[in-house]
Amino acid sequence: MHNKLLISRNLFIISLAIGAWSAYIIQVILKLNMAWMVGIGMVCSVLCYIFMNWIMSRGKNFIKVVNQRLDDTAIEVIIGGMAGLLIGILVGVLSSFPLSMIRGLGSYLTLLVFAISVWLGLKIGTRRAFDVFNTIPWVTGSNHRSNGLTELKENYKVLDTSAIIDGRIYDVCLSRFLEGPIIVPTFVIEELQHIADSSDAIRRNKGRRGLELLSKMKKHSNIKIDIIEADITQEKDVDGKLVCLCKQLQASIITNDYNLNKVAELQGIKVLNINELTNAVKMIVYPGETMQVAIIKEGKEYGQGVGYLEDGTMVVVEEAHHEIGKDLEVVVTSVFQTAAGRMIFTRKAREIRSEAGITQSLQDTAEVNLFG
Secondary structure, three states: OHHHHHHHHHHHHHHHHHHHHHHHHHHHHHOOOHHHHHHHHHHHHHHHHHHHHHHHHHHHHHHHHHHHHHHHOOHHHHHHHHHHHHHHHHHHHHHHHHHOOOOOOHHHHHHHHHHHHHHHHHHHHHHOHHHHHHHOOOOOOOOEOOOOOOEOOOOOEEEOHHHHHHOOHHHHHHOOOOOOOEEEEHHHHHHHHHHHOOOOHHHHHHHHHHHHHHHHHHHOOOOOEEEEOOOOOOOOOHHHHHHHHHHHHOOEEEEOOHHHHHHHHHOOOOEEEHHHHHHHOOOOOOOOOEEEEEOOEEOOOOOOEEEEOOOOOEEEEOOOOOOOOOEEEEEEEEEEEEOOEEEEEEEEHHHHHHHHHHHHHHHHHHHHHHHO
């Protein structure tokens, strides 16, 4: 608040000074009296204050946008763009020098060739930055083994739209099981924006949820995520662009899309499927083990009750259709792996104990009868 008042006070003083100077100049030229001079000075001061205030607000917005773009741009792209700009300037100077010797059109051709060289250098530097960095044999303590035999490249992972909308990638990143930076190309963000602007409410909510998740991941200090400008003109659909980008960067792809999963595998790209990861970390149970499960609905077969574990695994309990809403202790009888996931079949533990008690009682009775 203090800074804001200070800036306004400075603008006011500067505006008064400019207004007084303008009024003095106009009075010298037009020979006006004091009343006109004061009025013109006040009008010039007000206009100057409004104009300078507008300029400063625009400047703040411009700086804010520049800072946001810099935060969203990978450091490799920034370095590649600066190197490309310098090379473009050098090439432009060398190539335009002979043209400057031509009379007439020489000066125009010099400016045109110089501008094209600078633009191409900047464009190539930003678009191919990752390829250049992957070809440089970096030898540092962080990515080079002590024996000097093996060099490690930074393991890039490109994030697909389906994985962003799914939302579980945020928790996976926080678990620190993923190494290397996560890359989100701009065409994926454009697809999310298109989904968020959809007329269908479900698609619109998915798109907005994906954009919110990206913003949340970007702000988290423990998640390294880079947004890069990548326009693969030779591919029209997003899946094709993702495959082409992964080939260029030698990167893995994180996706839940079945078709993209298969296409990427055929192209020799490493696929990280969150659904497969979820199935891999589900709790493993064996017949005879006990567990607690809440019955929430009836099963397909008569008498069955159905509950779910925390990881979403379906648990079918025999003779539990009248136990809906209750927590039961159950004993695993069998486990089946289906295309939809893992299913666990169980029985109520108290029934098994009752049967075991009856069996033990019958055995004791038989022993008494046998031995008198």
